[in-house]
Amino acid sequence: MNKENVFEQLEHIVGKDFVSNREEDLYIYSQDPGASLPRHVDFVVMPENVEEVQKIVKLANQEKVPVIPMGGGLTLSGLIIPVKGGIVMDMKRMNSIIEINALSKYALIEAGVTTGQLLSFLNENYPNLQPPVPDAPPSATIAGNVLIHGSGYLSQKYGNHGAMINGLEVVLPNGDICKMGSCAVSKYWFARGPIPDLIGLFISSFGTMGIVTKLSVQLFDKPKFREVVFGLLNDPNDIPNILLKITETGLAEDVLIGMQDKPDWMKGYVFIIAYVTGESQEEIDSHIKIFKRIYRKAKARYMKTAERIRKVYLEKPIFAAAAADYRKGGGFEYVGANMPLENLPEAYKKGAEISKRYGIVPTLGSRLIGGTHNIVMFFSYSFNRADPKDMENAREALHETNKLALELGGIPWKAELSGQQLILKKMDPNYKKLFNTIRSILDPNHIMNPGNWEVK
Ligand SMILES: Cc1cc2nc3c(=O)[nH]c(=O)nc-3n(C[C@H](O)[C@H](O)[C@H](O)COP(=O)(O)OP(=O)(O)OC[C@H]3O[C@@H](n4cnc5c(N)ncnc54)[C@H](O)[C@@H]3O)c2cc1C
Structure with missing residues (x-):
């Protein structure tokens, strides 16, 4: 690649203000808020329309430069950090x-x-x-x-x-x-x-x-009324039963569970956070009654919460990030794994063990996807961004967790590079072959976010 030529052509396509190769700009695009190590970026460009995107892709083919599309850059798993340098295409314009x-x-x-x-x-x-x-x-x-x-x-x-x-x-x-x-x-x-x-x-x-x-x-x-109904379980083994009971009713819009050691009042319990919706307060009240009954029958306790906490959870559930100590330059990353319901209790127990082994506060959660057809499980690890050893520690915990998820029949979601390799290792060889064939037909110059899903 002729870097000067590429830069000039990018300037020509998007205008001077929307392309950069300045160190201070590239520094920002060389990392994300998760635990991945920074990687090299050559250019960042912000196209304004589809024609500009098309011209940039054609240029990238001509010069054999990687292109990495980026939205908010918030997956935490480094998916928008170039693996082989190249152009980060920030779509925000x-x-x-x-x-x-x-x-x-x-x-x-x-x-x-x-x-x-x-x-x-x-x-x-x-x-x-x-x-x-x-x-x-x-x-x-x-x-x-x-x-x-x-x-x-x-x-x-x-x-x-x-x-x-x-x-x-x-x-x-x-x-x-x-x-x-x-x-x-x-x-x-x-x-x-x-x-x-x-x-x-x-x-x-x-x-x-x-x-x-x-x-x-x-x-x-959008339903007119929405309410959150908290429940508490003592034993992760009881999770599948209560989730089945909740989803049988068809009344919950969203169901989350969580188990975390911080803040202190959460330690030792499995929290159930179910959201019910309705067209009137009466309807909501009757749904809450049904949930109280389910909780009682499924070895759980209904938990009445302070108005402040109720409001926070109605706005947005707070999990995961709660464990990161931002005052100490803290960050966090999680393995999100899509799991079958049957292995969820094991995932909670073994996930907590991994956290403890790495000296990280256990922070685990999950969300149901389409009833109990699929559960996204979050194994979160916090770290101090200012301490390279602490970040390495979190990366190792994440890697071990990816392995655990696969062992339990799950699949890591939005996996970082090393997690992608673990998935590929377990994948049906003919699925891999099909994927590779499609990819090389579509992208013979291998310019699209190379290094990701790399079949070796
Ligand atoms: C505190 C916190 C909470 C979170 N909670 C959730 C949650 O509840 N649910 C959830 O799903 N996620 C959650 N996430 C993960 C993540 O932030 C979100 O999924 C987010 O929506 C990803 O969008 P993004 O714009 O940041 O994507 P990016 O990180 O910019 O991109 C994601 C991937 O898509 C590709 N991509 C982006 N734009 C394009 C494009 N135009 N064309 C082709 N490819 C493209 C990128 O190359 C990359 O591989 C959370 C993250 C944080 C930090």
């Missing part, structure tokens, strides 16, 4: 909310639209509709989240966020602009089919298949 279709219930947006932006736009203009958003900071993008199979408060009821994609506009690695989903045939972005569904190629592939420039995501009716 492409932030138009193009259309809200209140009848077919979808939002057509550009890839840089953040979760906070869409949420506040809907609150202001379509107060009866709600988008799928994670509990991540509001600067996370909708695209970045749905493309990694994210989940959030609607997931228990409606499934993971990747399944809520109706359509995509992508710039393929060869520079072609391609529409996928109903929008490939119709002017409406209302559904994924009924045509061969290739959208899945772009989910959990960490930017290796192309760059998403527009997307349609499903919107959902």
Whole structure:
């Protein structure tokens, strides 16, 4: 690669103000808030539209420079830190909310639209509709989240966020602009089919298949009332039973469980945090009664909480980050693993053992995805960012946890590089072969976020 030439061409495509090779800018893009070590970046560029994205991808092919698409950069697992240098393409300037279709219930947006932006736009203009958003900071993008199979408060009821994609506009690695989903045939972005569904190629592939420039995501009716019902269990072995009892009712919008040693009042219990919704306070009250009965029958206790805590949890559940001591320069990263329900008790017990072995406060949690079809399990590890040894310690704990998740029949979610390698090691060889074949046809110059999902 001729670096000077690439820089000049990038300037020509996006204008001087939206490309940089200055050390101070590259420093920011060489890392993320998780435990990954920083890696080298050559350029950062911020395109304004699909034509600019296309020109950058064509240039990257010509010069054989890697391109790494980035939204909010908040996965914590280093997925937007280049493995082989190259151009970080920060999508945040492409932030138009193009259309809200209140009848077919979808939002057509550009890839840089953040979760906070869409949420506040809907609150202001379509107060009866709600988008799928994670509990991540509001600067996370909708695209970045749905493309990694994210989940959030609607997931228990409606499934993971990747399944809520109706359509995509992508710039393929060869520079072609391609529409996928109903929008490939119709002017409406209302559904994924009924045509061969290739959208899945772009989910959990960490930017290796192309760059998403527009997307349609499903919107959902917002219930008038929402309440949180806390319960306490003493033994992780009782988790599957109570989750089945809760989901049988069909009344919970979101179900989280957690077990953490900090703050002190949480130590020694498994917390159940179920959200119920309804059209009236009476309906909510009757749902709460049902939950109290379930808790009692399933060896759990209903927990009445202080108004302050109730308000916090209605706004956003606080897990994981609670264990990181930010005053000491603390950070945290978690292994999010998709787990089958049967092995959840074991995951809680063994997860706590790993934390203790590494001298980290145990912080474990999970969220149901589409009933008990799939559980996302969070094994969080905090560290002091100013202490390289402490960060190394967290990385080792994360690696051991990825192994544990795989042993228990789970699959690490949004896995960092070493976790991806563990998954690939266990993967059906013909699935790997298929993936590699598709990838080399789409991206013969291997420019799209190389190093991720690298079949060795
Ligand atoms: C405190 C905290 C809480 C969190 N809670 C949750 C939670 O409840 N649920 C949840 O799902 N996640 C959660 N996360 C994880 C993560 O922050 C979110 O999933 C977030 O939405 C990811 O979006 P992003 O814009 O930061 O993605 P990025 O990190 O920018 O990108 C994610 C991946 O997608 C690729 N990508 C990004 N944009 C494009 C594009 N336009 N085209 C092609 N590929 C692209 C990137 O290359 C990368 O591989 C949490 C994180 C934190 C820090």
